[in-house]
Each structure stands twice: as structure tokens, then as C-alpha cells.
Amino acid sequence: MTQLLRVQNFGVSSDGFGAGEHQSLERPFGHADPMALLGWAVATASWPNRTKPGGSRGIDDLFTRDYARNIGAEIMGRNKFGHQREPWPDHEWQGWWGAEPPFHTPVFVMTHHPRPSFSLSDTTFHFVQGEPAAVLEQAREAAGGKDVRLGGGVAVVRQFLEADLVDVLHVSVAPVALGAGERLWESPDDLLDRFSHEEVPSPSGVVHHLFWRR
């Protein structure tokens, strides 16, 4: 069975931004409202942090359910892990997600600044340097035969696309413009030279874009 590298439930604005400007502790997505980009997933029955019963079980829920299916490891960039730049001042920061991160697998955080691995519940964070292909190799090994999720942010997704290492992408395009920030693409057409493509509009207002390598 092939181990795929999958981008999954990656939210961008109608003008192609995956995050806004000026990330900070208070605003992980910068000036962007994360609910505008990812509210479609939060509203579903399968949203992992759902506390009340209910939620939709339509097409958006299908994507929410698929987020963790057959995933054995995640690769993320340092700016997805935290708002700090430059060397770690200390090791107090353990990510945005509290004591129960939603990954439940090894997570490989790409950074030039070394740091020891640590675990929170069933998620273990490793801090790694190197080229995308070498990081992917490590993640594949840790995934125990399962797929690897490329978790973002935008810079990391672009880096792996550039290296032609991404097998499938699911990008949700929200009906909101950001004007500035971290840009994934000018338009979904940017990927059509290498990927097959389907568009699936949802009643929630987002359009799900599916790409798979030809």
C-alpha cells in the first residue's frame, strides 16, 4: 500500500490566503478570523472538539471525518506550532492545543532551531531540520505504514509542492477575502499542470477542492 502525503482540510480565503498577517499569541491566524476559514468544520457532527450534541452530517462532515482516517504522522511548520520566531527562549510553549492535541500521532515540526521531543497525551512532537524529502522520510517511517498529513502552514505546503512530494490535497475555499497574508495560490488553477481536480460546493458556503497527482 502506498503511503500518501496528504494535505487535508486546509482552509484558504477566496483570494487564496491560508492565514492573515501579524500572527501573535492572541491571533494564531493573524488578522484572519479562523472561524471564517474553518467554521465549516467546527459546525459538523464529527468535529473532534464538539461538546454539545448535534452538528451537520452532510458533505462538510465527510471531510471532517476523513481528516484523521489512515493518518500515521503529521508534518507541520514552526508557525503552525507557535507564534515565536528565532531560537526558542525556553521550552515552555507546547503548541496552541492544550493537553489533548488533535493529532494523536507523531508530529514533525520543521524548524532550524533544535529542541527536544516531548509528548502531550498521545501526540509526540519532534523538532526537525532538513529538506522536505528527508523530513518526509522520517515521517513515513514513524507513520507505521499509514499516510502522512502535511498540516501546513502555507509556507510548508508550498515548499512540499515545490519539491513535488504532495500526492493529494483537500483545500476548502471560504467565501471571504483576506486581502493580505500567507498566500497558498493565486487560484486553484495554479496546480492543474500536475494534479487532477474536482470542485465540490457545500451548502455551508465553502467550496471543497480536491487535487490528486496525475
Place this chain on the structure above:
Amino acid sequence: MTQLLRVQNFGVSSDGFGAGEHQSLERPFGHADPMALLGWAVATASWPNRTKPGGSRGIDDLFTRDYARNIGAEIMGRNKFGHQREPWPDHEWQGWWGAEPPFHTPVFVMTHHPRPSFSLSDTTFHFVQGEPAAVLEQAREAAGGKDVRLGGGVAVVRQFLEADLVDVLHVSVAPVALGAGERLWESPDDLLDRFSHEEVPSPSGVVHHLFWRR
């Protein structure tokens, strides 16, 4: 976590038939061509019996992948299991699926005619009588906390809908009319009194219908 009863990847014709007339050993779907109803799934990358690489990874593949996700048992009718009617002449018939049935869980076959359980690879078939609620109870117990798939055929799906035991349904409507056979519905609107509903058209020509209990 609630254990759902799910109808999944259930194919019907544009005029609402899940199977044709005159089922036989040679024609499990009667006069209907099973590829006309379920070819959309067979064409996907995740189709379990795929022998060659390739296949689509668009919206149809998402449904194919979801077929087995978090399923711990299946309930099916006797006519899905085999073409025989009346008491079993012997126990030679072990279903249509060969030595590796695609279920990989306990399967509860509803029949008035007793027969001992047997296993093929990681699928065990049990033969059970009784009301839908009682059969569901057994399947839930066997599912070990996971969901139960209601596998069909049409008569069994209708029976469980009648008893208001179905939580979610995914029905794929193919762009082909059958004219006669086992009818699931006059129209998807038949379910709107109790279920929320979304329609998702696929480039393959089928329209995926999602229902969840309000």
C-alpha cells in the same frame, strides 16, 4: 460516543430501484447491471478490490473511503447474502464474495431459516431472526463501540427506516432508469419528514444523497 446505524454507498437508479427483478446466481442484481449502479465506486483509487494502480481521488473516492471507517458490524438481508429462497438446501453457499469478503467484521444476515455461523477470513456471518430493533441490539454489541452498517438490500433498509432505527444514509443515485425491481423510494423527498438532506453531484454522473436524522 453514540453508535450510529449507517446506510453507506447504497446505489439506486434514477427511478429509485436498488436492484432489478429476477435475481439469480448469475445476476445478483437481477436485470440491473451492478456497474450502472456502483461503477462510480469501482472507478476510485480506494476501491478495495482494485488490482491496478490509478483510480480517481475526487468526491467519489471520499465516499468509497468512508464505507469502512468506524464500522464494527453489518446487518444485511438474506437476498444480499444469496439468491436462494426458503430453507437452506445445505450450507455450501457462503455468499457472493469468495474467500475474502469485503466486510472484515461480524455480519448479521436476517433470515427466518436457521443456520450455523461461519467465518471467511476476518468476516464472520451470523444468521439471525427477529425484529429490526433486536437484530440491531445484537449487532451493536458485536461492533465493540463502533457504528453498524445497514448493508441492504432494499427490503431491509425499508424495514429499518419503517422502525425509525436509521441514523444516517448515504445513497448514490445513478443516471440510469430501471423501470422495475426493488424500490427504495419514489423520490429522495420521501425521507425529508424525518431527515436533514444534502445532495452532492459528482463528475462521474451519480448524485450522492446524504441524510441524517433531525
